[in-house]
Amino acid sequence: MKTWRKLCSAVLVLLIFGLILFTGGCRGSENPSAPGSTGDLIKIYTTFYPLYDFTKKIVGDRAMVENLQPVGVEPHDYEPSPRQVASIYTGKLFIFLGEPMDTWAKKIEGQLQEKGVVTLEAGQGLIENNDPHIWLDPLLARELARRIYEAVVAIDGDNKGYYEKNFHELEQKFASLDRQYREALAGVTGKDIVTSHAAFGYLARRYGLNQIPISGLSPQQEPSAQQMVELITLCRSKGIKYIFFETLASPKLAETLAREAGAGTLVLNPIGGLTREEMEAGKDYFSIMAENLAALKKALE
Ligand SMILES: [Zn+2]
Known part of the structure; x- marks a missing residue:
C-alpha cells in the first residue's frame, strides 16, 4: 500500500515537471x-x-x-x-x-x-x-x-x-x-528627524533636515542596547515629538524608542519596495513621497 502511494506521488511529480518543462519550452521558442x-x-x-x-x-x-x-x-x-x-x-x-x-x-x-x-x-x-x-x-x-x-x-x-x-x-x-518639499519644509520649526534606518540622508541634506537614524544604512544594522539608551536621551533632550517607522521593516525598535522617549510614531516610507496593500491601493513613488511630506510636516511643525 505504502509503495503504491509512493509510486503514485512520484508519477504525479514527474507529470508536473514535464508540464513545467513543456510550457517553459514553448514560451522559450515563441520568438527565437x-x-x-x-x-x-x-x-x-x-x-x-x-x-x-x-x-x-x-x-x-x-x-x-x-x-x-x-x-x-x-x-x-x-x-x-x-x-x-x-x-x-x-x-x-x-x-x-x-x-x-x-x-x-x-x-x-x-x-x-x-x-x-x-x-x-x-x-x-x-x-x-x-x-x-x-x-x-x-x-x-x-x-x-x-x-x-x-x-x-x-x-x-x-x-x-x-x-x-x-x-x-x-x-x-x-x-x-522638489518644489513642494522645499516650500513645505522651509516653514517648519523642527529639523531633526528620527528614522527607522538611515535611508533619508540625501533627502535630509537636500531640504536642510538632520537625520537621526535608529538602525544603520540597512534595517539589519540594529543599534546596541547602549546606543538605544543614548538615542532615548537624545530624543528627550531634543523634545522629539514623533519617531518614524517603515512599512517593510519591523517597527519594534521605533516603538520602543517612542515609548521610552514619550513620543508618537508615524510612517516615513523609504520606498525600497511596496507592500501588497500599497500596491493594491495604486500607490507609487510620487503618492508615497507626498505621504512622506505630510508626515514630515506633522512631526516638525
Ligand atoms: Zn534602506
Whole structure:
C-alpha cells in the first residue's frame, strides 16, 4: 500500500515537471529570432521598486518591465533566485542601482553583456559614502530617471518620441515634488528627524533636515542596547515629538524608542519596495513621497 502511494506521488511529480518543462519550452521558442522580446514588446528587468516605477512610467505600454524583487520584500537583503537570474538573460535591458544596494547585480553584469543584454548601473557616480538611498532625493531621482530614459531610447529608438514625451512629464513631476518639499519644509520649526534606518540622508541634506537614524544604512544594522539608551536621551533632550517607522521593516525598535522617549510614531516610507496593500491601493513613488511630506510636516511643525 505504502509503495503504491509512493509510486503514485512520484508519477504525479514527474507529470508536473514535464508540464513545467513543456510550457517553459514553448514560451522559450515563441520568438527565437529576437531575444529580449515578448511578441513585439521589449523586455526590461529592474532589481527593485523605484527603478521599476520610473522605468514603467517612461516606457508605458511600449515595453514590458519586470521587477525582480517580490512585492513586500525589503530590498537591502534581497537576492534573486537562480531561476530569476536566468530570466534576466531573456531581457533586452537590465537596470540596477549599484553597490551597496543590489551587489549581486554587479557580479553578473559582465556575463549579461557578453550574452547581448544591455545593462545600466543607474546610480553610478551618484551614490556617496556607501549610502544607496539616492531615490529619496527628488532631484537625484530625476537623474536616475534620465539615465533610464537614455538607456531605453538606446535599445528602442523607434519609440523615441513616445518615451521622450513620458520622460518630460516625469521630469515635471520630480520638479514639482522638489518644489513642494522645499516650500513645505522651509516653514517648519523642527529639523531633526528620527528614522527607522538611515535611508533619508540625501533627502535630509537636500531640504536642510538632520537625520537621526535608529538602525544603520540597512534595517539589519540594529543599534546596541547602549546606543538605544543614548538615542532615548537624545530624543528627550531634543523634545522629539514623533519617531518614524517603515512599512517593510519591523517597527519594534521605533516603538520602543517612542515609548521610552514619550513620543508618537508615524510612517516615513523609504520606498525600497511596496507592500501588497500599497500596491493594491495604486500607490507609487510620487503618492508615497507626498505621504512622506505630510508626515514630515506633522512631526516638525
Ligand atoms: Zn534602506
